[in-house]
Amino acid sequence: MTSTSSTDPILAAARAAALTHDGFSRVEVIADTLRCTAKHSSAPASFELQMRGREYWVRMLTSDRWLSESVEGDVLEGDPIDELLEEELADLGWRGKVGELKHFRDEQKVYVFEHRVPSESAKPLIETAALFLIAYARTYDQLGDMHSGAAGD
Secondary structure (H helix, E strand, C coil): EEEECCCCHHHHHHHHHHCCCHHHHHHHECCEEEEEEEECCCCCCCEEEECCCEEEEEEEECHHHHHHHHHHHHHHHHCCCHHHHHHHHHCCCCCCCCCCCCCEEECCCCCCEEEEEECCCCCHHHHHHHHHHHHHHHHHHHHCCCCCCCCCC
C-alpha cells in the first residue's frame, strides 16, 4: 500500500520534514514505513523511517553491493558512524547519544544500515524521529559513493 500520507503522527511529521529535504527525489508511505529515495546516490538507495512494534528505526538501504561496500569502507576507516550521526543531529538541534549501528543483508538481499530512534530524549519522539531521518540522509550522503551520481532521479 503506497500513499502520500500516514495516519501515524510520527511518520506524518517525518514525511513533512522529508518533503523539504533536498536530498530526496521521492517520498512515500508504505504501510508502517516512510521511504525516501536518495536523489544523488551513484546507485539506487533509500532512507526509511520504519515503525516496528513500539519503536522507530531509521535506515539506509541499497541492493547495490558496490555502493554498500563503499559506504562500509568509509564507516570502517573513517570517523565512527555514531559520531558523524551525532554531529548531524547536533546541527539540527538534537543532543544525545545514538545507539549502536546495525549493518546486515536482509532476506531480500538488500544491504541495510540502521539505528533505533531513541524515545528517551529531551525532544518529543515526533520531532526526534523526523530529525533522525534527515540527519541519517545527511550523514550517509558524505560516505562512499552516496553523492556521486543521480541514480534516484
